[in-house]
Amino acid sequence: MKKGNFIDNLPKIYGIYTGGFIGFIIIMAIAEQMGMTAKAIGIGFVAFTVFIYALIGYLSRTAQADAYYVAGRQVPTVFNGMATAADWMSGASFVAMAGGIYFKGYGYMALLVGWTGGYVLVASLLAPYLRKFGCYTVPDFIGTRYGGNLARFSAVVVLTVASFTYVTAQINATGTIASVALDIPFQYAVYIGLISILLCSMLGGMRGVTWTQVAQYIVLIIAYLLPVFWISNKMGAGFFPHFMLADEVARIGELESQFGFVKNSAADLATVPKGLAGITKAHSAVNATPWAFISLALAMMMGTASLPHVMMRYFTTPSVKAARKSVGWSLFFIFLLYSSAPMLATLSKLSLIDPTLSTGIIGKSIAEVQAIDWYQNWNQANLMFISDFNGNGTVELNEFFMGGKAVVLATPEIAGLPYVISGLVAAGGMAAAMSTADGLILAIANAISHDVYYKIIDPKAETAKRLVVARVLLVVIGFAGATIAAMEIQGILGSVIWAFDFAMSGLFFPLVLGVWWKRANRQGAIAGMLGGLAAGTWYLVWVRTGGSGFLGITQLTFGIFGSAVSLIAMVVVSLMTQEPDKATQKMVDEVRVPSGKTILGKQ
Amino acid sequence: MSNQEKHWEKSRGLLMITLAIWFVFSIGIFLFGAEMNEVTGPFGYPWTYWFTCQGSLGAFVILIFWFANRQEKIDEEFGFSEREDG
Numbered sequence: 001m002k003k004g005n006f007i008d009n010l011p012k013i014y015g016i017y018t019g020g021f022i023g024f025i026i027i028m029a030i031a032e033q034m035g036m037t038a039k040a041i042g043i044g045f046v047a048f049t050v051f052i053y054a055l056i057g058y059l060s061r062t063a064q065a066d067a068y069y070v071a072g073r074q075v076p077t078v079f080n081g082m083a084t085a086a087d088w089m090s091g092a093s094f095v096a097m098a099g100g101i102y103f104k105g106y107g108y109m110a111l112l113v114g115w116t117g118g119y120v121l122v123a124s125l126l127a128p129y130l131r132k133f134g135c136y137t138v139p140d141f142i143g144t145r146y147g148g149n150l151a152r153f154s155a156v157v158v159l160t161v162a163s164f165t166y167v168t169a170q171i172n173a174t175g176t177i178a179s180v181a182l183d184i185p186f187q188y189a190v191y192i193g194l195i196s197i198l199l200c201s202m203l204g205g206m207r208g209v210t211w212t213q214v215a216q217y218i219v220l221i222i223a224y225l226l227p228v229f230w231i232s233n234k235m236g237a238g239f240f241p242h243f244m245l246a247d248e249v250a251r252i253g254e255l256e257s258q259f260g261f262v263k264n265s266a267a268d269l270a271t272v273p274k275g276l277a278g279i280t281k282a283h284s285a286v287n288a289t290p291w292a293f294i295s296l297a298l299a300m301m302m303g304t305a306s307l308p309h310v311m312m313r314y315f316t317t318p319s320v321k322a323a324r325k326s327v328g329w330s331l332f333f334i335f336l337l338y339s340s341a342p343m344l345a346t347l348s349k350l351s352l353i354d355p356t357l358s359t360g361i362i363g364k365s366i367a368e369v370q371a372i373d374w375y376q377n378w379n380q381a382n383l384m385f386i387s388d389f390n391g392n393g394t395v396e397l398n399e400f401f402m403g404g405k406a407v408v409l410a411t412p413e414i415a416g417l418p419y420v421i422s423g424l425v426a427a428g429g430m431a432a433a434m435s436t437a438d439g440l441i442l443a444i445a446n447a448i449s450h451d452v453y454y455k456i457i458d459p460k461a462e463t464a465k466r467l468v469v470a471r472v473l474l475v476v477i478g479f480a481g482a483t484i485a486a487m488e489i490q491g492i493l494g495s496v497i498w499a500f501d502f503a504m505s506g507l508f509f510p511l512v513l514g515v516w517w518k519r520a521n522r523q524g525a526i527a528g529m530l531g532g533l534a535a536g537t538w539y540l541v542w543v544r545t546g547g548s549g550f551l552g553i554t555q556l557t558f559g560i561f562g563s564a565v566s567l568i569a570m571v572v573v574s575l576m577t578q579e580p581d582k583a584t585q586k587m588v589d590e591v592r593v594p595s596g597k598t599i600l601g602k603q
Numbered sequence: 604m605s606n607q608e609k610h611w612e613k614s615r616g617l618l619m620i621t622l623a624i625w626f627v628f629s630i631g632i633f634l635f636g637a638e639m640n641e642v643t644g645p646f647g648y649p650w651t652y653w654f655t656c657q658g659s660l661g662a663f664v665i666l667i668f669w670f671a672n673r674q675e676k677i678d679e680e681f682g683f684s685e686r687e688d689g
Contacts, residue, residue, distance in 0.1 A: 109655035112656070113629055117663055119667060120621065120663050120666055120670075124618050124621045124622065124625075242657065245648075246648045250647075284648075284649055290635075293636065324667075324671040325668070327667055327671075331663060335661065335664050339656060342656040592607075592611055593610065594683055
């Protein structure tokens with residue numbers, strides 16, 4: 001692959017790739033008509049896409065530090081936007097988000113606002129300045145701006161805690177999808193997922209991850225949008241759902257008040273399989289207090305601006321200007337999926353609860369629903385459940401239960417779409433989880449190999465040796481993550497939200513003030529990072545072990561407390577100790593203008 | 604005041620405007636979520652519901668591109684923009 005040539009040809013290459021993928025979907029659709037089994041289609045989709053990613057990973061192999069750590073800093077704006085979007089949208093966004101909106105409505109949609117609004121902070125406060133700095137990793141910035149191994153090491157600690165919390169959830173998600181699609185036990189599927197992930201990143205580092213992430217974005221966005229548009233048209237809800245579902249939203253409200261939200265007794269609920277939930281909240285009503293909504297959104301926004309695997313994507317652009325624009329493109333590509341999730345939740349809910357639709361099950365007799373094919377399938381997969389609590393023989397709103405994942409995974413089948421769409425959705429979920437896991441594992445391994453090994457332990461190490469260390473770490477961290485994922489300690493969504501809180505507790509203010517406050521010094525930054533992380537962790541443990549919490553800060557928003565402690569500690573300690581030396585102040589001045597050489601140059 | 608100080612002052616001004624708009628769409632409107640949801644908004648959705656699904660999200664996309672363009676203009680004005688080959 002010739003470099004310059006390759007970059008110029010990107011639109012053509014990915015154009016052909018997209019065409020090829022659509023061709024593959026059509027072939028599968030024809031094969032289904034000719035009698036291919038659902039299982040074979042599922043295997044076909046997952047195996048084919050993973051093979052393509054592995055091929056891209058292999059073609060992107062490299063022996064240069066610059067290519068391995070920052071993809072040679074030549075990723076064009078729009079493509080970096082796609083890669084960031086794939087990096088960002090995890091298994092949780094793809095599989096769990098529409099389900100969360102389906103069950104919890106408005107209160108949950110704070111995550112939509114938080115996970116997009118954070119990019120404004122990324123674009124205006126951090127990304128362009130860190131790009132100008134020319135660092136390889138986020139701790140690289142902290143270590144150089146504040147100076148000293150302790151500051152660098154503290155940043156590595158915060159990064160590892162946050163990213164590792166996040167990555168176990170993603171490996172868990174790849175394992176879940178692989179085990180369903182390939183029909184193998186979860187404990188083995190986790191490692192198959194892990195090997196697929198490592199194939200993308202091990203040989204090419206950031207370069208391999210960049211080009212596979214672009215490919216993964218294309219798969220996941222087609223897999224998400226196609227069913228939404230198809231279902232909407234099939235139901236006659238409107239050919240462009242985003243602008244045309246107001247009647248459906250209003251109709252759900254009507255049905256909700258007609259059925260009423262009947263509260264189930266604890267004894268009845270005890271018979272419902274674990275993890276399933278019923279519809280208990282109004283679809284479009286405001287059901288959270290302003291502070292509950294805003295605090296969750298704020299925590300997610302500040303967390304976005306502190307997560308290293310996102311930040312390091314902007315180190316790969318050719319210029320500072322491109323870094324800024326690239327943040328805009330990233331958010332645009334994320335917006336395409338996020339704005340569709342509430343539409344999917346609306347379509348899914350209406351098709352299930354409206355008695356006037358042929359797919360509706362509320363009001364039908366229990367026996368009739370139990371005889372439906374898709375109900376039997378998803379009931380067997382432990383994602384759907386009905387029970388006749390009041391003994392009247394028909395399904396009521398409060399007698400129907402579903403798992404969060406089912407909204408994305410089962411809706412195509414419920415709406416009567418061909419199975420090929422379900423196979424496509426599985427491939428999309430796999431792409432979403434793999435791309436995020438790759439970004440995270442790489443962020444951790446790079447921080448340890450570059451910042452701990454190269455900068456602290458052995459500054460004279462040769463490039464070849466550094467890259468061997470980086471790759472060994474990649475495998476070790478991947479296996480550690482998979483081992484913990486196989487134990488299935490926490491749910492996917494909960495641990496993703498925690499990762500944001502950890503990141504903002506320890507890194508938000510040390511990063512932002514590093515650019516925007518010249519007076520910030522080493523002692524202050526160390527106090528901010530370690531104090532913030534410790535305070536946040538303490539609050540989480542306290543609330544989890546029965547503590548009452550304060551100011552309405554919950555275990556999902558503990559980062560608000562952690563980052564407040566971080567800010568105070570950083571400012572107080574900085575002001576009590578000596579101001580940074582002249583050289584450091586000059587460095588900050590340099591960072592603030594786009595022109596001229598990067599601070600660190602080639603390493 | 605040096606050229607660089609002027610550049611930074613203007614950049615800081617742009618940051619403040621950007622963050623103010625960001626605040627309105629991410630926090631400000633949700634202070635009045637319950638009241639606003641009574642009113643029918645764009646495409647017939649209730650206002651607050653529409654903002655959480657599309658409105659705020661779209662506003663952030665536009666805001667970032669607007670910010671990037673303004674910052675480029677400021678960089679050019681003071682001669683701090685990058686050379687194209689950079």
